[in-house]
Every structure is written in C-alpha cells, then in structure tokens.
Amino acid sequence: EDQVTQSPEALRLQEGESSSLNCSYTVSGLRGLFWYRQDPGKGPEFLFTLYSAGEEKEKERLKATLTKKESFLHITAPKPEDSATYLCAVRRNNAGNMLTFGGGTRLMVKP
C-alpha cells in the first residue's frame, strides 16, 4: 500500500529563516510526486511535479527535489505570505489518476 509521510507537521519560521519540508514515500512504481500549497478554506494550488530521482524544480523562493525515497521542499528566505499548508502527493503506475496525499506541513512565517 502506498504511504506518504510529511514532516514536520507544523513549522514556525521567522521571516528570512530558510528551511526544508520533508515528504517520505513508499510506492510501487512512482509516476509522479506533486507538491501543492493550500491556504485555509481554499483548494490546493499546484506548485511542482517531479518524476524521477535527481530532478529539481524552482519557483521564486521554493525549490523541490526528489530522491528514490523522499522529496524536499526548500524555502529560501521565506516571507509571511508563504504561510500555508504544503501538501505532498504521489501517483503510481497502474493507479489511474489516484493521488495519495501526505498529512501536510503547516508553515507559519512570522515577520
């Protein structure tokens, strides 16, 4: 059975204090790892897709990386507007388009 575990569950940072969020996964035949951002009461907003180990993607202050067992979302010099829940999800071969989500990391960035 696919498993996705995100850590930490919650993270408080000062503005400008860089850090990383972790997504560990167990899946047979990875066919994509997805990062989403979700603000309270809103739907998840797509950030990145990673398909193979060694792949990296960047967008503004965010950088996502992928290994065979985990993915990291690096946040460089965060701002208060980066506060949100960050969700990781995996899709495996022969699973249609079913995504298995991790529990999320709630990020709070204080000014």
Place this chain on the structure above:
Amino acid sequence: DTEVTQTPKHLVMGMTNKKSLKCEQHMGHRAMYWYKQKAKKPPELMFVYSYEKLSINESVPSRFSPECPNSSLLNLHLHALQPEDSALYLCASSQEAGKDIQYFGAGTRLSVL
C-alpha cells in the same frame, strides 16, 4: 488559465434536505474528480470521471451521487447527509485520467445540521 469553479462556496443543510454542489472547468480537461477534506486532514478521493464516465468510486455512501452532464460540468448530489459529512468538498480536473496535473477548485464548505 487553470481555473476550476465551484458553487456554492458555503452550504448549510439539514439531514433531510437535498442539495447539489456544482463544478465547472473550461480547460478542455477530460477527467474530473470529487474529494472530501476534513479539517487539518489531506483530501480524500471520492469519485473520478473520465470522458464523462464514472471510472472510480472510492466506496462512497449512496447519499452522495455524482453526475457528469458534459465534459465541462460535474455535480455532486447530496441527500440525507449526516453531521459527520460536514467538510470541504473539492473538485479537481486534469487533461486525462492517469495523466498530468490535477487542478483544484476553491471548494464548497458544507455544514450538515
């Protein structure tokens, strides 16, 4: 444009009411999804439609009835719900089922009294 529009934004209903949630996308996507999300939990898949046909039903109770009238529209009909069904209901779409990125709507916040 990656917009998925859900209406209404908020819904309060009694356990004997019948109501419907609506989802619309104009991106030409052929796969659409319903998810349920409880507070501080990740989204849980309920239904998947591929080319307007139901392809996945994740053992959802029959009081939830999905409908896909055309490739742009997805409805979720609600009847005789329970208080524990209160949640954020999310719609998503992707170019095809099994491929590509799922784009989510803002959700409908449902409260069952």
